[in-house]
Amino acid sequence: MSARPGSPQVRHLGPARLTAGLDRFQRLDLAAHLRVHPPLPRLTRDDLLELAERIDLRGRGGAGFPFARKARAAVAAATRTGAAPVIVVNGSEGEPPSAKDRMLLARAPHLVLDGALLAAAAFGAEEIVVGVAAGSPGEASVPAALDERELPCPARTVCVPERFVSGESSALIRGANGLPVQPAAVKARAAEGGAGGVRRRPTLLSNAETWAQLAVAARLGPGPYAAVGTDAEPGTVLLTVNRPGADPLVVETPFGTPLGDVLDACRLRPGDGVLVGGYHGAWLDPASAVGAPLSRTGLAELGGTLGAGAIVALPAGTCPLGEVARVATWLAGESAGQCGPCRRGLPDAAEALGALAAGTGGQTALEDARRALGGAQGGGACSHPDGTARFVLSALDVFARDVEAHLFGPGCGRPVLDVLPLPPAQGAHLEVDWSRCTGHGLCAVLAPGLVRLGPHGYPASTTIPVAPWQEHGARRAVNQCPALALRMRHPERSTDRRRRRSNG
Template identity: 50%
Template sequence: MIPHRVPPVLRIGPARLTAGLDHCRRLDLPAHRTLHGTPAPRDLTNLIAQVDEVDLRGRGGAAFPFGRKLRAVSAGSRESVVLVNAAEGEPASCKDAMLLVRTPHLVLDGAVLAAESLHAREVVVAVAAGSVPLASVEAAVAERRAASVAGAAESHLPIRVVGLPERFITGEGGALVRGVNGLDASPPGRKRRAATAGVDGLPTLLSNAETFAQLAILAEHGVEGYASVGTSREPGTTLLTVGGTHVVEVPYGTPLAAVLELCSLEAGDGVLMGGYHGSWLPGSAVGPPSAVSEPPLPAPAVLSLVPAPVTGPFPAPVTGPFPAPVTGAFPAPVTDPFPAPVTGPFPALSQAPTDPFPALPQASPQAPPPPGVEISRLGLEAAGATLGAGIIVPLGSDTCPLGETTRVAAYLAAQSSGQCGPCRMGLPEVARALVALCEGHGSSDSVRRAVRAVERRGACFHPDGTARFVLSALDAFADDVAAHLESGTCGRPVRGVLPLPESSDEPSYRLDVDWTRCEGHGLCAHLLPEFVDLDEFGYPSFRTVPGWMAKEARRAVEMCPALALRLA
């Protein structure tokens, strides 16, 4: 399981989603109601009108208009379900975990508001099993239930929390619905719209945890207040996970450079936008920072599920008596008469006097630096990138860009459900082509051919997202690719800047070979190029296989023609 971290929370501009987090480790229900109030129920027509007016989009990656989802679910006459996607299986993202751990009632307010407007049967929150966010949401549901029993004006709508396996593809819409329905949390072979047939076959409003939190903020501030920050075309704020270590709330339109400066991070060779299904921007595209940031909100040293009380002792106030002010006659200020100015007429000069300090050559005015990329859908689209789920990872300058891309591509290949050809065979081939390119005996064309074989052919978006990630790396890191083709290396190590699941809690595996059986077919190296090397005679040597690659390692064992491999 990927350990959930609760990173420091920073902000640029006013705090909306992060309001109150500089005072409380976690906003329990009383603290949340004091800060945000209780949202008034809204009929569906009014809710859709507000959502459309601010063009509220999903924050899970696709930026789908939330109003269209509401209309699609309400079109049928059957009862419906609201499903909160809080699975967040991507290792580089932790913004949803932050919301669920520190301000869970904001997410639940938005989900309940949507559910009541749809007259839905229940709210379901899908989150990683055994995680801190799951425990926090369960505690929040219990707080609401207890408040309702005590007579508080809390909704009686059922809220169900479901734990799902923590995998990269679990957050895919179809996989999430299958998992909630008790099936394997993998994308279905045939795509079905959740708005038509989702949880228990009912029309389901499926959206990301932050999206529902944004809906609650819209209800709290109204259209005008919500749109008082951001841009005219993209109002409001958004949450970003930066470098896998910071969660930052920013208004749309904030320069990317200002975000990196706030987090004390440098773009270096490039910046990954949108996560592992996103794309790379070259470091030169970031531009100069030009936004004034608010002081960061301090992260709690220890995570607690209750607000931290303010305790004494406090210093006693300073009291009198105080010494009397000094009085008396003071001497008058001393003044000096100034000599009268010298007046003309002056004798004429036969020639102009020579200036002992000749004028310095004037520098020609320089054009201001070009504006950098801004945090907005339109700004990133113009730069050829996407915000996705708000993931930003600056690469820096001391790691190998191609090596970082290769290790993530191998991880993405291993994370597929293996249900379709592009995932089962195509993505491992992309990883192999990248390994060969890293070692200097492959080519960019080989990688592009492998990518073309998986694009627009998968049962879900996983192959297409991986393809975008890989192709953008070839373009953004062309100089690094050239160095690898020439020398087999760029001279920099692979430092693991791009976050992957930590293996400390996962088993590692070792491939062993029965040398009395091995005939040097080399198929194991073809199936596991990241962990198997062949000598000059075609016989293998092995590296330790991490737990997340165990499925591919077992496949290599099963497919060995000589039955010479085993996994220990």
């Protein structure tokens, strides 16, 4: 299953708030938006902060950080420095199993903009920046929606590469400032100075769903907003439910809804296990998954996390270990390569998992994977190593029987059906020409962590994915190979050349 760039269909359990009107309209332009949603009230700075605190609005991008705390920090920085803040909408959503923010920007962009405009007016913002993934429907939908609005300040969209780390807050801020879209090497609070080019204005950043939830809460008020959900976590949440062989569904449901109810509504079974929270989330065993309450606290009690709200139920016909290994390999290549856990820990873990899934690693591979992931936790420049470790380590626990089958027998005997969604391969690959390779091993010295040698001193793979941060080492290996046995391939560039020739 590959990630799809289109506009997902929606369903709702309970009241339709963020999804209101989407049963009648494919996209809510401003006229349709105003027919579906009542007028947006004007809120002062104190009114908006009080509203966010009373409903305990938290970020819906994965971290779940309190919105009011971020907003107060940005306001305090603006007051201290005299610099007007910047409002940033994070709609980049580089995670393959998640499509909720993409859906909102494509189909209900004005609801997202409502929240951002409320904050911009209340806090006296200098600018609004909306980050979208390049090639996604939001790339056209958001500018069209901005053209329909009267804005309290200038607004612009920033298109970022559709990579996993593009959705990290500091990566988007760097992109808004014209810098490479990758997490900052040193952690810093956006509120203290993020977007705004050289001046680095105080920045209030939240993901698209968070801004939409703020707009809904402003219209309803804190009491009616909390009429659904739980006492600790009022309101609704958007989930992306992935379905094998079909497009994902975006489901709006009150906090606390049992996961089993959502699966039933989407005609899915828990299968061998359910991933909740996406590729930085955690796996739940089938028995726990059915009754798991979809809330941050409820899932935490089961060792899970709501994360970005992406859900995948793994059917019994595919190899769990093989599915996890292919995603771990992809995650290792999606890092920024700025710290030890990303440069060595994640690739080492992915390699060990691949060997274990292939039945060639045994107990040593399992121990190597656990050791690499344990070392990656807590030591990264961003949350990518921690999230990846949670995803893999929870899988090793939930799929313990499958792991044992690969450890002590011929394996589970099931094929890898690519149920866990990944985007089509687009990056560079290093290819080995076996007719030329003589086993010098220099490539492994020039590109450590990229080229791994097998037991006989030859590269262990003929086609090796190259992350952007590995390209320098890959080129060195190609240029200095004594046997001229290596070459770099760029699939997208080859496609462009074929297109130019056909248009010729």
